[in-house]
Amino acid sequence: MILQAQQIRKEFIRESRGTNCFQAVQETNLTLSGGTLTILMGRSGSGKSTLLNMLAGLLEPTSGKILLDGTDLYGLPDKELSRLRNQKIGVIPQGQTALHSLNVLENILLPCTLYGETVENSAVMELLERLEIAGLQTAMPSELSGGELRRMAIARALIRKPDILLADEPTSDLDDVNTAVVFNILKQFASEGKSVFVVTHENDAGKYADRLFHMDGGILRTGDESGNC
């Protein structure tokens, strides 16, 4: 599956240099295809999350299109876009995102239960074991460490086997060991044919990347800082 950003731009209404418009993301083209781990780095406030949210179908660009295998995401009615995101796009948002009234397993299965669907037990177990949280199924989110919660969020994003995985700073509150664990997992999924897009502050994350981008004041540059891609 291919996720394509075509000339997308995001403006926010805000006082900025004499105008009311603030350009969070300048006109950008980006293609995410299967089997690659794409990493995006950049200073805080440079527009990374804004770009990721637009790719996830959560934030409509001011102009431009996001195409998933040719389907214009923002041309779909909300119901269909939501369903599509549920099935094809796994998102790991910034920060802690557990639902506190559900236990770990229920949190992970949520994308399925949301649409009244079930997953094979063996598939769930396999995923949990890979993320090393199989023993935590019945624990409540409040009992988990930051790293475990993060892996829970990854499992939740992967439970429906989406073709696209978008992660926003998935290691921001983790130690080096856990950071390595998470990146290795993401790398693995990419090597299995998914397109994985990770926003991160980790300086040494570059070594996992198939493609590396930098964001600077809303402008997307390739890893060697030589213009648009």
Next chain:
Amino acid sequence: MKLKKTIAFRNLAGKPVRTMALILLTALLSLILLGGTLMVSSLRKGLHSLEDRLGADIMVVPYEATTKSELKNIVLQGNTGYFYMDKSRAEKVLSRDGIGQASEQFFLASTSSGCCSIPVQIIGFEPETDFTISPWIRKSYSKDLQDLDIVVGNDLNAFVGDTLTFYGLDCHVASKLDKTGTSFDTAVFTNENTIKMLIQSSLDKNMNDFANISPDGVVSCILINTAEGFTTEEVVNDINIHVKKVKAIQTKEMISGISDSLSGVSDIITILMVAVWVLGLIILLLAFTMSVNERKKEFAVLRVIGASRQKLAGIVMQEALLTGFVGSLVGVVVSLLVIVPFNTLIEEQMNLPFLLPEVGNIAGYAVITVLVSVVSCAVAVTFSAFRISRIDTSLILRGE
């Protein structure tokens, strides 16, 4: 999907204290709604029942009965008492113009002393002319009353087949009346012959305040329906002007005091109900808004994993409907448990006719209460549901 697995249910179960508070609030609202409705309708029904029981346009009594306000006490409050006027007076009354149906009644009060089983008001009627009591006795007893047969009111602790003794005479309980919610529930009814025997017996035992009367020569009151072509007022005035030592009273006037205080009580109950409901709805609105606001982030997460805007609103709505339904059931059960078993106590406390609606009607009110409560919860949460369906996911998730 099983209810227990729905997100709404899990959200409620995950916050037991908040959920209990919301359930209690809706329970209180529906308790007040059903309780108030039952009170008001019982009072209305009690008044109708009283009007039916009085069943005549005019009551003519000896003058002293009205000055001592004994009559009102006997008819309306359930006090015991008796008074008599000479039969010649009664005949004079009956000879006036404008009189349609008319029937004489005889009163006697039993005492708590050894001669009588229980102190009650005994009311005797003329079987041939009676038009107020017989129709109503016939509902529970189809035969004619024989001499020394009595019919007892619903609140009396006597049952069909029992024998009650009044002034040394054994009377046989032939029937027990349905509840009326009025003073008739504590009275005993019998035919003219029997009451005359009882009056005679009380005279013989020197236990009658009116020592110098003969049972055959007196009546206690005359019930009259106005004949066609006359107004009740005309007939009442005519009797009061032309027949001495008696007083004709419009029964409507007699119970106007009751219907006044009844509508007063109903108004107060209604105002209280409305006030509590307005307040309750505001609290519900705030509570739902807060509870949803507090979980904005969780809803944003749901959206990220593929919940549509409609689905988010649906979850919020489901939570409200669930709490509303459970809460209103609790409220309905509690108010039924309070009002139904204790309705006699309430009647005594309020000193107003009080008759519970039929079971079917009570069930209807209960169902309506649940519906109204659930719909109110839905209305109170609509704003929150709408707002949550409009949330800007990207904005909320960045707010770490």
